[in-house]
Amino acid sequence: MENGNYRKKRRKGFRNFCDPVIATVTEVDWVDYQYWFPLIGVAQVAHFLWAVFRFIIPLILGTR
Numbered sequence: 001m002e003n004g005n006y007r008k009k010r011r012k013g014f015r016n017f018c019d020p021v022i023a024t025v026t027e028v029d030w031v032d033y034q035y036w037f038p039l040i041g042v043a044q045v046a047h048f049l050w051a052v053f054r055f056i057i058p059l060i061l062g063t064r
Helices: 002-026 030-063
Strands: none
Touching: none
């Protein structure tokens, strides 16, 4: 029984920690989204290009 109560307490504490984070993430104003979405897009494009170059450059150097 004690073990079960301990597990419930841990879960409740984790939930109490997560709820404010989820609320903060979901209740962001659209003004903030306008600033964040381009940054996320740039980061994704840069990461994609980095992966492509890391894959293609060794191929080109390997064929020469």
